[in-house]
Amino acid sequence: MPTPEPPPSSTPSAPRTSRRSLARRTLTIASAVAVTAALTLGTGGAPGQSGGNTTASGSAFVADTDAPKVDVPTPAEFFGFAMGTEGKLAEFDRIKAYLSDLATASPEVDYEVVGTTTEGEEFPVVRLGSEANLARLPQILDINARLADPARMTQEAAAAGMSRDDYARDLAKQSVPVYYMEAGIHSTEVMNTQAVVDVVHRFATERSDYTEKVLGSMIVLVVPSQNPDGTNKINNYFNATTGTDFARIYPDLYQKYVGHDNNRDWFMFTQAESKIRLGLEQKYRPVVQHYMHGAGTTSPRIWSPPWDEPMSPVLDPLTVSSANAIGQEANRDLIAGGKKGAATDDAYGIMWNADVMGYSTFQGTTTWLTEIASLGPNLWLNYTADSILPPAKATLRAPLAYDSNTWTPAQTVEYAKTAAYSGLETVAGNPQEWLYRNAYQVNANSESYEGGPYAYVVSANQRDPYALYDMMKIFETGKVRIEASTAAFTAGGVRYPKGSYVLRTNQPLGRWVDQLLRVDVYPDNARKCSTCPLILPYSETTDNLGLLMGVSVASVEDEFTAPTTAVTQITPAAPVFPTEAQAAAAYVVSPTSYGLGKVITRLEDAGVPMYRASARVPVLGRTLPPGALLVPASADGARAALQAASAETGLPVYGLAAAPQVRGIKLEATTRVGLVRGANNMPGGWLRWMMEQYGVDVQVIEADDYADLAGQFDTVVLAPGISATSITTGLDPARYPEEFHWARGVPDGPAKLKAFVEGGGNLVALGSSSLTAASAMSLPVTNVTPTDRNTFTAPGALLAQTFDTKVPAAWGMPSSWPVWFNNDPAFTVTGDAQVASRYPDQDDLLVSGYARGSEAIGGAANIATFTVGKGQATIAGGHITFRTWPRAAWTVVTNAVYNGAATPVTARQMQEALR
Numbered sequence: 001m002p003t004p005e006p007p008p009s010s011t012p013s014a015p016r017t018s019r020r021s022l023a024r025r026t027l028t029i030a031s032a033v034a035v036t037a038a039l040t041l042g043t044g045g046a047p048g049q050s051g052g053n054t055t056a057s058g059s060a061f062v063a064d065t066d067a068p069k070v071d072v073p074t075p076a077e078f079f080g081f082a083m084g085t086e087g088k089l090a091e092f093d094r095i096k097a098y099l100s101d102l103a104t105a106s107p108e109v110d111y112e113v114v115g116t117t118t119e120g121e122e123f124p125v126v127r128l129g130s131e132a133n134l135a136r137l138p139q140i141l142d143i144n145a146r147l148a149d150p151a152r153m154t155q156e157a158a159a160a161g162m163s164r165d166d167y168a169r170d171l172a173k174q175s176v177p178v179y180y181m182e183a184g185i186h187s188t189e190v191m192n193t194q195a196v197v198d199v200v201h202r203f204a205t206e207r208s209d210y211t212e213k214v215l216g217s218m219i220v221l222v223v224p225s226q227n228p229d230g231t232n233k234i235n236n237y238f239n240a241t242t243g244t245d246f247a248r249i250y251p252d253l254y255q256k257y258v259g260h261d262n263n264r265d266w267f268m269f270t271q272a273e274s275k276i277r278l279g280l281e282q283k284y285r286p287v288v289q290h291y292m293h294g295a296g297t298t299s300p301r302i303w304s305p306p307w308d309e310p311m312s313p314v315l316d317p318l319t320v321s322s323a324n325a326i327g328q329e330a331n332r333d334l335i336a337g338g339k340k341g342a343a344t345d346d347a348y349g350i351m352w353n354a355d356v357m358g359y360s361t362f363q364g365t366t367t368w369l370t371e372i373a374s375l376g377p378n379l380w381l382n383y384t385a386d387s388i389l390p391p392a393k394a395t396l397r398a399p400l401a402y403d404s405n406t407w408t409p410a411q412t413v414e415y416a417k418t419a420a421y422s423g424l425e426t427v428a429g430n431p432q433e434w435l436y437r438n439a440y441q442v443n444a445n446s447e448s449y450e451g452g453p454y455a456y457v458v459s460a461n462q463r464d465p466y467a468l469y470d471m472m473k474i475f476e477t478g479k480v481r482i483e484a485s486t487a488a489f490t491a492g493g494v495r496y497p498k499g500s501y502v503l504r505t506n507q508p509l510g511r512w513v514d515q516l517l518r519v520d521v522y523p524d525n526a527r528k529c530s531t532c533p534l535i536l537p538y539s540e541t542t543d544n545l546g547l548l549m550g551v552s553v554a555s556v557e558d559e560f561t562a563p564t565t566a567v568t569q570i571t572p573a574a575p576v577f578p579t580e581a582q583a584a585a586a587y588v589v590s591p592t593s594y595g596l597g598k599v600i601t602r603l604e605d606a607g608v609p610m611y612r613a614s615a616r617v618p619v620l621g622r623t624l625p626p627g628a629l630l631v632p633a634s635a636d637g638a639r640a641a642l643q644a645a646s647a648e649t650g651l652p653v654y655g656l657a658a659a660p661q662v663r664g665i666k667l668e669a670t671t672r673v674g675l676v677r678g679a680n681n682m683p684g685g686w687l688r689w690m691m692e693q694y695g696v697d698v699q700v701i702e703a704d705d706y707a708d709l710a711g712q713f714d715t716v717v718l719a720p721g722i723s724a725t726s727i728t729t730g731l732d733p734a735r736y737p738e739e740f741h742w743a744r745g746v747p748d749g750p751a752k753l754k755a756f757v758e759g760g761g762n763l764v765a766l767g768s769s770s771l772t773a774a775s776a777m778s779l780p781v782t783n784v785t786p787t788d789r790n791t792f793t794a795p796g797a798l799l800a801q802t803f804d805t806k807v808p809a810a811w812g813m814p815s816s817w818p819v820w821f822n823n824d825p826a827f828t829v830t831g832d833a834q835v836a837s838r839y840p841d842q843d844d845l846l847v848s849g850y851a852r853g854s855e856a857i858g859g860a861a862n863i864a865t866f867t868v869g870k871g872q873a874t875i876a877g878g879h880i881t882f883r884t885w886p887r888a889a890w891t892v893v894t895n896a897v898y899n900g901a902a903t904p905v906t907a908r909q910m911q912e913a914l915r
Contacts, residue, residue, distance in 0.1 A: 072105050072205055075197050083194040084413030086382055089238050090194060092231040095224060099126050099200055106204040107131040108215055115276035118256050121228040123276050128203045128220035130212075133176055140219060143175035144285050147439040148364060148508060150447055168440040169432075177435040179427055180286035180365070181420060182223040185263050187230025187254040189294030190379055191372065191409060195416035196224045196292070214424045217431040221284050227262050227273055230254030238380060240737075247735045248378055252679045252743070257689035259682040263291075264883055267354040267516060267543060269477055270689065281360045282479060287438040288326065289360055290423050291369035292416055297383060300391050301341030301402055302415045303371040304330045308349040309535045310526035314451050314511045314518070315351060315361065316442045322366040322434075326426050330370070333422035339415055341373075341391055341402030348538035349526070354515050355883075356539045359478060362512035364442035370419045372412050383407045443508040452505045452514035453555040457491050458546075460499035463814065465573040466595030466649040467550045467887065472501060474516075474545065476570040481507045483564035492556040502564055516545045517553050522850030540796025540822070542849030543885075547798050547818050550594065550888030572650030577643060583633045583655025586914040587642050588619050591627030591812030594890040595649035599629060599642070600667070600898060601695030606641035608632075610667040611910060612811070612899065617662060619654045627811025627895065630656075630664070632914050659914035665808075665902035666913070673897055674701040674713035676769075678726045679743035683767065683881065684719030690884045696897070702742035703730065706749055709756040714901035716756060720767025720879050724750050724775060750776035758869025762900030764893070767882075770825055770875035777868050779875065780831025785823065786856050796822045796882075797849030801862060803837045808899045809865050809874050810836035812891045818847040819862065820886040825877035826860035836863040836874075836892070863892060865900070872900050 076082040078098050079090045090098075103111035103126065110127040117123055127134060146152055147168055157167035181199070183192035200222060203211050214220065225231040237250040253259035258271060265274040281289075295303060305327030311320060327344055334342040350356045350369070361367045376383040385405045391398040427434050462468045475482055483502040488495060491502075503513045520542040526535045546553035578587070589599055591612070603610050611630040616623050631638050633655070646653050673691065675698050677684025684700075691698040698717075705712060730745035746752065754776050757763045765773035774781050786792035798818035803810040819837070829835060839845055841859035865874040874896040880889035905913070 072102065075201055082410075083198050084191065084408070084410035086409055087242070087380055089190060089235045089380055090197060091235045091239060092193075092225060092228055095193065095197055096122065096124055098197065099124065099224065102200055102204040108134065109200065109204045110134055114280065116272065117227075117229045118272045119229045121232060123228055123273065124224065125280065126200055126222040126224065128200065128215060128222065129176075129218065130215045133216070133219055137219065140175050140178075141284065143171060144178065144435065144439050147171060147175075147435065148285055148443045150444045150508065153440065153444070164444075168444075169436055172432045172436040172440065175435060176218045177287040177427060177431050177438070178219045178221055178284045179424060180221045180223070180280070180284065180289040180360075181292070181423075182226050182289065183292040184223075184225030184227055184231045185291060185293060186260055187225075187227050187234045188249065188260075188379060189292075189374070190231075190234060191412040192292035192294065192416050193225050193231055195413045195420070196222060198413065198417055199420050210421075210425070214428045217428045218424075219284075220424065221280065221286065223277075223280070226277060227255050229256065230262075245735075246737060248380075251731055251736055251740055253682065253685045255685075257685040258883075259680065259685055261682050261686070261883060263358075264355045264539070266356075266358040268474065268884065270884060278359055278477065281358075281363070281365070285363060285439060286360065286365050287434045288366045288368065288423060288427055289358070290420065291367070292420070293369050293371045294374050294412075295371035297374055297376050297385070297407070298390055299371060299373045300343035300398055301373050301389070301407070301411070302334060302339065302419060303343050304328075304419065305368050306345045307351055308345060309528075310349055310523050310537060311351050312353075312357070312515060313523075314514045316364075316445055316511065318437060318442055318445070319361060319364065319366050320351065322438070323368045326366060326368050326423055329426045330419045330422040333425070334415065334418050335400045337418050339418055340400050341389070341398065342400065342415075343391055343398035345397050349535060350538055352537040352541070353539045354512070354543045359512065362509055362515065364438040366438060368423065370416065372415055373407060375407060375409060375412065380409055382409070446508050446510050447506050449505055449510055451511070452518060453557045454506075454559045455491070455502050455504040455556050456513060456517045457494075457496055457554045457556055458501040458503070459552060459554070460497050460501075462551055464550050464593040464595070464888075466593045466651055469570060469572045469650050470887065471545055471549045471551045472570045475503065475513065476567070478509060478512060480509045480513055482567040482570070483562075484567045486563045486565055489560070489562035491560040491562065492554060492558065494554060501567070502562060516543060518555070519544060519547075520848045520850075536793075536795055536850070540849070542796070542798055544798065544848045547848055548820075548885045548887060550814075550817065572648065573652075575643070575646040575650065576652035576654075577646055578653065578655030580633070580639070582657065584657045585659045586633055586656045587631040587638060588617060588624065588654040588656055589629040589631075589642075589651055590624045591629065591891070592625065593649065593651050593812070594887055594894065595651055596629060596812065597694040597696070597890065597894040598649055599645040599651060600894070601697075602641045602645040602648075603631065603638070604670050604697070605695065606637040607669070608635045608638045608641055609669070609913070611664050611905065611913060612667065612902070613660065613662045613664045613910075614808075615662045617660050619656060625805055625812065627805075627808070630660075630910070630914060634915075656914070659911040661907050662910060663907045664905055664910055665899060666905050667898050667902045668714055670697055671898050671901045672712065672714045673698040674705065674709065674716045675699070675719060676701045676716060676722050676727070677719045678722060679731050679740065681719055681721050681726075683721045683879070686883050687717070687719050687766070687881050690881065690890070694894075703744045703746050704742075706746045706752045709752060710759055710761055713756075713761070715762040715764060715897050716753065717897065718763070718765040718769035718773055720769055720881070722769040722772055724772050727753075727772070754868070757871040757873055760870040762871055762897075763868075763873040764896040764900065765873065765875045766893075767824055767876070767879035770877045773873055773875050777866070777873050779866050779868075779873065780833070781827040781829050781861070781864070781875070783825040783877070784828055784857060784860050785826045785877075786853065789823075792853035792856050793823060794821045794846070794849070794851035794854055796820075797851050798847045799845040799851065799854060800840050800842070800847055801837050802840055804835060807834045807836040807865065809834070809863055809892055809895050811895050811899070813837075816840075817888055819878050819880060819889060820882045821851075821878050822882065824879055826857040826862060827864065827875075827877055829861050829864055832867070833861075834865040835861045836865065838862060865896075874900060
């Protein structure tokens with residue numbers, strides 16, 4: 001094993017090489033052309049305005065103006081206006097070009113495109129560091145990864161004849177930490193990306209004690225936009241509508257599927273941007289991540305840690321205290337620089353849920369964010385209020401009150417830069433200590449983690465093998481140490497079969513495992529005082545993966561032994577597939593997996609007819625519950641399509657030698673699905689993504705489509721959040737360009753939906769849109785969810801649910817499994833209906849998270865199907881598709897979408913079809 005090498009010099013880097021002067025000529029010529037083009041296009045601004053070197057008066061980071069600077073255009077010269085100029089926005093393509101040019105000019109700036117976004121946009125990152133540090137980046141990343149691996153550190157320290165702690169300290173001296181700075185997480189929070197342009201320009205061009213100290217003591221990884229698609233849409237739209245009467249804010253989802261929810265995907269990793277981001281976190285292992293956010297106009301002018309309560313019990317206290325420290329330093333530097341209205345411990349808690357905290361928090365990264373007040377409905381214009389903007393009074397949390405009723409884009413940029421420079425200064429003050437504590441100590445602490453069970457055991461025997469694969473793939477993606485048993489074993493008094501997974505918590509990512517698999521019990525001490533109201537988290541109150549995905553997971557408290565092997569790749573279960581002789585009449589697939597939707601669409605694509613049994617089907621010594629998928633063995637392409645679907649999902653396919661005597665339904669050859677999502681509807685975006693992953697033949701319904709719904713669709717799905725008003729009013733065509741007229745209002749839209757169903761169509765309404773459907777269809781239901789949040793609330797929790805699995809909407813569901821609930825509708829049913837699920841009539845419905853007064857909806861219906869004329873409507877009051885998280889309930893969506901559009905068949909007809 002290697003012994004620590006002599007540490008490199010931590011002094012400022014040597015004078016810049018001729019590489020800069022050679023590249024400068026190219027940059028200057030390109031930039032001159034860009035400035036001319038920008039002014040010709042009317043982008044305005046004064047080329048001589050100051051750019052990225054501006055810092056606050058009195059700040060510790062003021063540039064040494066006498067020092068030589070690289071002769072490259074300032075942002076003002078390149079773009080034609082300074083960042084933060086009122087009414088001016090640099091578009092992302094131009095920002096990329098400028099950052100790339102800076103990298104060409106400076107040996108202390110690297111520019112790299114690290115991936116492709118959802119809509120095919122480049123995802124760039126910028127690396128800042130001394131020339132020496134950038135040159136040895138692979139060595140830096142290798143050392144930092146070794147520091148974060150307790151087992152490897154133990155081996156190397158023993159080989160060097162040193163204690164592990166001493167060895168780690170010496171090793172840290174050979175490296176530098178990585179500092180991660182990220183803007184554009186939410187695309188309407190535009191000024192942070194603009195500010196990053198100034199930040200990179202400063203480090204590329206300024207020679208000062210401050211810049212040399214930062215560049216010499218760390219690698220700074222800058223993500224100018226975490227959502228390039230959205231930054232393009234928001235900025236380009238704003239500029240394109242300049243001088244028009246159109247509304248200035250892009251009116252639709254700025255990320256194709258998830259919109260503003262893109263940072264709610266930081267543990268499921270469904271989106272391309274989330275996966276790119278995760279790769280950066282795993283590669284660079286930053287000691288700090290600075291998330292540059294925007295807040296509302298009534299927030300403090302800028303907010304930084306400490307955060308509000310609550311704190312997840314699984315977090316390493318070191319990362320939390322480090323975030324508090326860096327936030328307080330930023331607050332002090334803002335105040336020292338005359339930035340009035342800076343506050344801490346004010347906005348909300350973000351340290352309860354994995355979706356907001358993010359992944360890196362659990363690998364030793366100190367997560368801190370700044371929230372800068374927005375500029376009102378016009379996000380790039382001076383904002384003026386009727387009174388002094390908050391915080392208007394000095395408090396311990398905001399010692400320097402704000403004293404104006406005006407807030408400007410230039411201020412947001414300056415506040416953002418001061419906070420960014422402060423965070424960098426804090427880490428640069430003692431970089432090796434940050435590296436030692438965050439990379440080494442936090443991960444070493446995992447060996448003695450006692451906050452959770454010894455391990456979580458996931459049995460190989462699950463009712464849904466695809467859900468098991470789907471969940472374990474998340475842990476594989478997160479690089480958790482996964483073990484699989486090579487023989488049966490006993491843990492916690494329970495016998496588990498060969499192939500069961502073991503996830504121990506005493507590993508570097510053990511706290512993340514605990515975060516995602518523990519049953520959440522929301523803390524009663526999340527209060528500012530003993531008599532103060534409970535502080536609910538900014539986001540949801542649970543993120544239990546097992547419960548969300550329909551996988552049974554056991555928490556085993558006491559240590560146990562089991563014969564295991566390391567798992568490096570999660571794959572679907574080995575397909576079980578019958579011979580042609582065994583399936584002489586039909587192939588059969590159990591309905592108990594939410595992966596069944598993938599099987600259905602595979603068969604649709606192959607043109608294979610499909611049936612579903614309305615009663616139980618005996619097969620090979622087992623009995624499948626109602627809803628089993630039956631496929632004629634004689635159908636062309638059936639065997640190949642099923643083999644492909646089984647290999648993809650791990651779902652077993654059984655064979656029937658003789659057709660069963662069972663009635664059922666025949667599915668449409670292709671079920672045409674129309675999705676009503678309207679403009680800027682995030683639940684509809686998530687739903688669209690999920691449908692596309694499952695191969696659903698889905699099309700977003702546009703205003704013109706209401707004229708002939710039956711001619712285009714078999715099933716219409718109302719996404720959560722769709723109200724009668726959103727259908728009838730929509731976007732005003734006078735306020736938006738023609739490309740958005742698809743989302744204009746249809747005054748008789750609800751009536752046309754009713755006519756579609758009465759004529760034989762199938763309607764599915766989810767979450768709050770269930771109320772829209774109930775009203776439009778005159779369904780015999782009453783919403784009984786209380787509206788007084790002082791006596792009743794369940795803000796993003798898992799509540800108990802019972803299912804009637806004989807009802808088609810619940811085919812394949814377990815008899816009981818928790819469902820997602822966020823103060824959603826729950827119903828009493830006063831007329832004929834097939835009630836698929838109810839909340840049990842009991843005192844406490846909470847399974848994981850937080851709920852108060854949940855007994856008020858005990859006995860109420862959640863999912864029900866109604867006959868409306870010749871068609872049917874299925875409503876689910878709960879948001880059962882929330883961000884794709886509660887995937888166990890996707891079975892209900894599959895059932896409602898396909899079954900409601902199907903044709904009933906008798907037992908005789910079923911037998912004839914399967915001969």
